[in-house]
Amino acid sequence: MHQILLWITAGYFATISQASDANFKRFCVNPPNFGKGVLSQDGTECELKFSVTTADMTSAYSFCETQHPFSLKSATNGGQQTTCKITTHYRCHGSDVLIGKKCFIPRKPVEFKDASNSCGRGYNLHRVHSIFEQKWISAFLTKHNMLWIANTRSQMSHLKFINFEGRTLHNREARLVSGASNVFAILTRKGATAGITAGTITSVSEHTPLPVLCSTDAEQLESYIPALVDRMGEAGLRSFSYKDSTDKNRGFLVFRNLHIFEMDGEFEAGPKFIHDSCKGFVNGYAASPLDFADVNSLKQLLKEKIDSNLAFLVVDLIVPSRLTICAPITMRSIRPISANGRRQYIEEQCILRCSTHEIDISNIKLMKRRELQENVNIVVMPGQKISNNHLRNLDNCAKDPSYRQMRAQFKITLPSNVMQVINEGHYWQDSFPDRTCADTPRVALGFTQKGLIDLPAIARHFAVCTYGQPPPSSATDVEKTCHRLANYDKEKNQCACKNPEDDITKTKLFPTTESERSLNPGVLCLDCDSDRTHDVFLVVDFSHQNYQNLLKPLVRTFMFTFAIYNARIRMIIYGSANEPQTTRADVKIGDELNNVVDQMFSHGRSIAGNGQSPRLDAGLRHAYSGAKDTPNKKKMVVVIITQPSKDPAAAMTESNQIKETHTPIHVFATPDGGKDSNIHKYGSEEAFIVNEPTNKSSRDIPRATTRLEKFFIRSTCLED
DSSP, rough: OOOEOOOOOOOOOOOOOOOOHHHHHHHHHHOOOOOOEETTTTSSSEEEEEEEOOHHHHHHHHHHHOOOSEEEEEEEEEETEEEEEEESSSOOOTTTTEEETEEEEEEEEEOOTTTTSSSSSEEEEEOOHHHHHHHHHHHHHGGGHHHHOOOOOOGGTSOOOOOOOOOEEEEOOOEEEOOSSSSSEEESSOOOTTTTOOEEEBEEEEEEEEEEEEEEEEEOTTTHHHHHHHHHHTOOOEEEEEETTTSSEEEEEEEEEEEEOOEEEEEEEEOOOOOTTTTTTTOOOOGHHHHHHHHHHHHHHHHOEEEEEEEEEEEESSTTEEEEEEEEEOOOEEEEEETTEEEEEEEOOEEEEEEEOOOOOOGGGHHHHEEEOOOEEEEEEEEOOOOOOHHHHHHSSSOOTHHHHGGGEEEEEOSSSOOEEOOOOOOOOOOOOOOOOOOSSSOOEOOOOOOEEEEOTOOOEEEEEEESSSOOOOOOOOTTTTTTTTTEEETTTTTESOOOOOOOOTTOOOOOOOOHHHHHHTTOOOOTTSSOOOEEEEEEEOSSSTTTHHHHHHHHHHHHHHHHOOOOOEEEEEESSSEEEEEEOOTTTTTTTTHHHHHHHHGGGGGGOOOOOOOOHHHHHHHHHHHHHOSSSSSSEEEEEEEEOOOOOHHHHHHHHHHHOOEEEEEETTGGGGGGGGTEEEESOOOOOOSSTOOOTHHHHHHHHHHHHHHHHHHHHHHH
């Protein structure tokens, strides 16, 4: 369940942000249930229209919530049509699949004991948390049939799970056999033998080689924090966006409830309770001056007057009409008392009373109850004094003359539990810490509108929470460069690919560039087990009078390579005309590939074979138009030239445009086509001239095919 903790009476939280995720764009083009999708011009939103009648706005929202795995921005009903506007805060890279705020990638089939290790750096064997995930994992990863997951038997109560008493599944065809297993997989299509519906989790024999479902947190887009701050304000909780210490935007708010320090004694002021209070927010933790690019931003935050509310709620980001309202009954604290002349400590426990409600989205504004809150004079900080010398407070209220030296004994505890000294003068209020005028030692940290001060450990004040971006990483600069399929050697301070032969600097699978060969070890590791589906723009010159004999032997051979890589082919046939002919074919092993080639050649017959100079620029222009809007990074333009271009300069301009979209161009030519003045400049590398192309036994045809195969291997292994 994707949740966020908000201190408000009630509200509706719907995420909005810039969408630039490839899976989001593909989904918009091909939505489910016969919907029609229109992607906004800037790619930030998708409008889905369904020929479905909904009774009212609530029904429209309920329907739209089930039609996508992203974020619902609005839902409208009208006549016999329901319109859903969706967006996403997040982005995945390469062939990862975005579902909610997670990126999923299937890894190669292994036995369960090897599943976790196969995911790679930064990825984990995924634990399924909701029926929502089950639905969309099975929808997007259907072709994998079954995938290993990390769930245990005790984590199945709220999921779609089937248990076969005394039996378990064995092999990828989902065959039931006698026996028991305590490892589990999710079926992404109906079980062939067992008849289990897609999305169901069940036990599988641990020795069955299955693909592995790996996941990682999706990357937040730049517009996420400002949009989140705005939406939280609409819901009744005002927060602010500031640059953090890494120059990224983070959300900050004053948590207007009394917070306490963790006291194991009067000289202890642990920050655990304060950090825990902020964990309900997305990537939330207690903020300190170290989290701001400029400490004046924190001072400004305390001066803000805000609207606030009296309770907090947990909002389901995927089902935004369902919320949980919680109110504190008591607050956990440890306070000192005097008994028989001795100081003792008693503990009070915090109890929260919560209730879950279905809400009417159209009436959400009626549920808000606000109160004006003044600015804040002081907040607690997640820090304390660390010293073996337990000094008591000074007897009088005069300032401590050694306050500058005392600052070095105060440390902030970061979310990673690393403690950092905070003795720089610009963080502190003048003449603090002062170690005076308190019932107990001033070993805790607070922050006023003038800077840091020391506090007694029994102090209770508001706190500042920060949320949104993950906490800054404590990894070294070298460790941050390690590829996800590499390990980091702390002693040597260097990266190393898990399989040394997969390092780009050592591979013999395909030619590499000089810059790739000069990379440090472990920075770029090959991932040849990733999804091999490619988008191919096949630009073919039909202008030659003998085009059929010149092209068919080569194209037929290429077609088998395309099929191996599940190519979605857009064949762009050009000649002397201004407008090429286009056709599409999605091919895979097992298809009647010769028939596919014959149909393609038949489609281009109307502009073929007139012998006039061809318009390569027109063919490349069509390829650019398709490539620039194709989200799949595994894409390429393959050009076959039979005659010199009519306008080589114009063709060169179009070629450069394609390269700017990071789409490689691979050029092949017959001997006549090789006479083009720019023949070796159009492509990402020199063109391959196919001698004797009409001779089926020509040695150049298999050589050209081998070269094409290496381009596909490179794309598969590197574009993840």
